[in-house]
Amino acid sequence: MLFGIEWDTSSDLAFAISILPILLRGMIVTIQATFLGFFVALVLGLIFAALKAAPLKIISWPAGVLTEFIRDTPLLIQLFFLYYVLPEYGLVLPAFLTGALALGLQYSAYTAEVYRAGIEAIAKGQHEAARALNFTSLRTFTHVVLPQAVPRIIPAMGNYLVSIMKDVPVLSVVTVLEMLNVAQIVGDRTFNYLIPLSMVGGLYMIMTLVASGGVRWLDQTLPKRGLSLK
Amino acid sequence: MSDTIIKFDQVVKRFGALTVLDHLDFNVQRGEKVTIIGPSGSGKSTVLRILMTLESISEGIVSVDGEPLWHEERNGRLVNASEAHLRKMRVQLGMVFQQFNLFPHMSVRRNITEGPVKVLGMSRQDARERAEELLEMVGLANQADKYPHQLSGGQQQRVGIARALAMRPKVMLFDEPTSALDPELVGEVLNVIGALAEEHDLTMLLVTHEMRFAREVSDRVCFFDKGKIKEQGTPDELFTDPKEERTREFLKAVLEG
Numbered sequence: 001m002l003f004g005i006e007w008d009t010s011s012d013l014a015f016a017i018s019i020l021p022i023l024l025r026g027m028i029v030t031i032q033a034t035f036l037g038f039f040v041a042l043v044l045g046l047i048f049a050a051l052k053a054a055p056l057k058i059i060s061w062p063a064g065v066l067t068e069f070i071r072d073t074p075l076l077i078q079l080f081f082l083y084y085v086l087p088e089y090g091l092v093l094p095a096f097l098t099g100a101l102a103l104g105l106q107y108s109a110y111t112a113e114v115y116r117a118g119i120e121a122i123a124k125g126q127h128e129a130a131r132a133l134n135f136t137s138l139r140t141f142t143h144v145v146l147p148q149a150v151p152r153i154i155p156a157m158g159n160y161l162v163s164i165m166k167d168v169p170v171l172s173v174v175t176v177l178e179m180l181n182v183a184q185i186v187g188d189r190t191f192n193y194l195i196p197l198s199m200v201g202g203l204y205m206i207m208t209l210v211a212s213g214g215v216r217w218l219d220q221t222l223p224k225r226g227l228s229l230k
Numbered sequence: 231m232s233d234t235i236i237k238f239d240q241v242v243k244r245f246g247a248l249t250v251l252d253h254l255d256f257n258v259q260r261g262e263k264v265t266i267i268g269p270s271g272s273g274k275s276t277v278l279r280i281l282m283t284l285e286s287i288s289e290g291i292v293s294v295d296g297e298p299l300w301h302e303e304r305n306g307r308l309v310n311a312s313e314a315h316l317r318k319m320r321v322q323l324g325m326v327f328q329q330f331n332l333f334p335h336m337s338v339r340r341n342i343t344e345g346p347v348k349v350l351g352m353s354r355q356d357a358r359e360r361a362e363e364l365l366e367m368v369g370l371a372n373q374a375d376k377y378p379h380q381l382s383g384g385q386q387q388r389v390g391i392a393r394a395l396a397m398r399p400k401v402m403l404f405d406e407p408t409s410a411l412d413p414e415l416v417g418e419v420l421n422v423i424g425a426l427a428e429e430h431d432l433t434m435l436l437v438t439h440e441m442r443f444a445r446e447v448s449d450r451v452c453f454f455d456k457g458k459i460k461e462q463g464t465p466d467e468l469f470t471d472p473k474e475e476r477t478r479e480f481l482k483a484v485l486e487g
Contacts (some may be wrong), residue, residue, distance in 0.1 A: 126331060133393070134321055135348070139348060
């Protein structure tokens with residue numbers, strides 16, 4: 001019994017059907033962690049990209065070192081660090097939040113690169129026109145650069161959404177009850193790992209297919225309005 | 231009283247080892263229409279880009295309406311201009327680019343109103359009305375809701391002119407405005423610029439290869455060579471009776487080519 005739901009071990013099929021609602025509970029957590037992590041990665045990545053593009057070395061250099069460091073260390077270490085070390089300094093976060101934050105942090109180093117590429121693809125003339133019209137650099141970024149960069153970066157960002165989704169099981173090591181963790185608990189208690197693990201694989205495939213389809217739909221739906229997409 | 235609006239005083243511009251402007255002295259009077267011609271690499275576009283603050287200067291002083299552009303006075307000394315100073319000075323100038331540089335994600339109307347609303351603080355309603363007037367002037371009434379990619383190159387460039395004019399600059403800079411256009415679209419853009427040249431108080435600086443047009447609209451033509459003004463004069467003087475051998479060579483090459 002898990003989450004108050006009993007399993008039926010009379011046959012493989014009955015077992016599979018009976019644990020499906022349990023796995024779906026875990027799937028909800030997986031989806032929540034994915035989207036929270038993705039949101040953090042999108043916001044933090046944009047901040048990192050902006051800092052790295054700063055004209056002052058004193059700003060761009062530390063931002064570059066920090067993102068490089070994040071990229072070059074395993075997600076698991078960052079997760080342990082946030083989960084076990086931060087509480088020693090008085091910052092205690094629930095396991096779920098810590099996990100989503102770690103995912104977002106790790107992927108922000110990658111999304112920063114995507115933003116950078118998207119931003120650098122904007123023609124020089126766009127910056128010059130904005131300057132000639134006396135836009136501030138902030139307005140140039142938010143009203144000229146970003147709106148043209150976003151449609152270009154959607155496919156790459158979509159790939160990272162799927163990657164984050166597939167990395168969520170790492171959070172099980174800090175007790176987050178995401179889908180794989182739930183399946184493992186079911187396996188531990190019933191000594192039947194084949195069925196829950198297979199089901200997790202199948203459910204994962206459905207989730208990633210839906211996510212990729214959504215990204216493709218968004219990519220095709222967003223008006224390009226004459227943006228020259230290279 | 232001479233009413234100088236633009237003054238280059240011994241201006242040097244270097245890109246690394248390359249000297250693009252070599253101790254240039256160059257003045258423009260208020261309301262004057264000046265065309266700059268010359269071979270590529272002679273520094274003619276750089277003059278406009280320095281005025282639009284897209285390119286800094288290495289030495290010398292550039293003044294716009296009596297005030298230094300790339301310097302400002304602090305504690306009685308001239309120091310390099312801050313971004314705030316550049317922002318203050320920039321409102322006096324407007325630029326039309328060779329590649330139009332319209333914002334592709336904005337409608338024609340927003341391309342024209344964005345600056346007046348967000349930079350000059352004009353109300354959206356006033357800016358829209360002004361945009362309609364300007365579009366009418368450049369012959370693009372009823373095109374305000376289109377996006378740049380739905381327009382021909384000539385139409386895009388006319389929007390570019392309207393966008394620059396919407397900021398009400400004292401000086402308009404045209405950087406080879408027809409060089410990126412198909413030959414049959416050049417005329418419609420030149421007509422608009424020619425009509426603008428009728429306005430007395432607007433100062434215009436035009437870099438172009440359209441010699442016949444330069445002759446029609448300019449008060450003065452300057453021939454640039456190797457970062458300096460090699461020769462200048464009224465269009466008649468320069469085109470019919472150039473004094474310098476280099477000018478003759480250039481005009482011969484351009485007019486026959």
